[in-house]
Amino acid sequence: MIFITFEGPEGSGKSTQIKVLQAYLIKSGFSVVKTREPGGSVIAEKIRRILLDPKSRAMAPETELLLYLASRAQHVKDKIRPALKNGKIVICDRFFDSTLAYQGYARGFSGKLLTSFNNFATGGLKPDLTLYFDLDIKLGLKRAQKRTGKKDRLEAENKAFHEKVRKGYLTIANMEPGRIKIINALSSIEEIAGKVAMYVDRKLKNAEKHNRPR
Numbered sequence: 001m002i003f004i005t006f007e008g009p010e011g012s013g014k015s016t017q018i019k020v021l022q023a024y025l026i027k028s029g030f031s032v033v034k035t036r037e038p039g040g041s042v043i044a045e046k047i048r049r050i051l052l053d054p055k056s057r058a059m060a061p062e063t064e065l066l067l068y069l070a071s072r073a074q075h076v077k078d079k080i081r082p083a084l085k086n087g088k089i090v091i092c093d094r095f096f097d098s099t100l101a102y103q104g105y106a107r108g109f110s111g112k113l114l115t116s117f118n119n120f121a122t123g124g125l126k127p128d129l130t131l132y133f134d135l136d137i138k139l140g141l142k143r144a145q146k147r148t149g150k151k152d153r154l155e156a157e158n159k160a161f162h163e164k165v166r167k168g169y170l171t172i173a174n175m176e177p178g179r180i181k182i183i184n185a186l187s188s189i190e191e192i193a194g195k196v197a198m199y200v201d202r203k204l205k206n207a208e209k210h211n212r213p214r
């Protein structure tokens with residue numbers, strides 16, 4: 001039915017809010033599939049393990065990009081498209097905007113190239129709604145570390161890298177204001193949950209009106 005993605009740095013509150021939204025939608029009678037990237041299906045989760053392994057530090061940026069895309073292609077085919085076809089609301093923790101922000105704006109791959117790769121991997125599937133959690137990078141890293149006690153491969157990147165990711169996200173969000181909503185991740189969990197529910201309700205109403213085929 002509708003495809004919602006959550007974006008933002010580690011520690012910005014994506015997992016927290018996805019749980020709240022899932023509960024809210026189920027209570028309202030919707031059928032919800034919660035998933036994540038990289039990973040989300042059996043083969044894609046194997047690729048995730050390689051990507052996030054701190055021992056993969058020497059991974060070439062090209063390899064990293066292609067693994068993310070490989071994971072996405074598999075995930076879309078195995079899980080996201082079938083769920084949407086079956087009338088479910090799909091909530092995905094990260095999707096192709098992460099590729100644009102991390103591999104594009106931060107690692108320096110061309111946006112044009114990435115968009116074309118992304119379309120190849122997804123078969124043109126786009127989120128109906130993307131919620132981007134914007135957060136000061138120092139605060140985000142602090143929150144993420146408090147949670148896990150250690151850094152994964154990407155969390156260990158330097159400050160300049162995370163700053164570029166944030167700028168990238170903001171640029172992308174400003175280019176597609178209809179799809180991507182910027183949420184201030186510093187607000188309270190309750191306040192953010194209210195905003196998330198508002199945006200999702202609005203999308204659901206719209207989808208009902210148009211009832212557009214995929």
Ligand SMILES: Nc1ncnc2c1ncn2[C@@H]1O[C@H](COP(=O)(O)OP(=O)(O)O)[C@@H](O)[C@H]1O
Nearest residue numbers: 009010011012013014015016143147187188189
């Ligand atoms: N709005 C918020 N204010 C303060 N702390 C938060 C907020 N949202 C989440 N947290 C806390 O920050 C940490 C990271 O949140 P999490 O949802 O796991 O982020 P992400 O999934 O984006 O990495 C957790 O300890 C969580 O409880």
Ligand SMILES: [Mg+2]
Nearest residue numbers: 014015016093
């Ligand atoms: Mg998370």
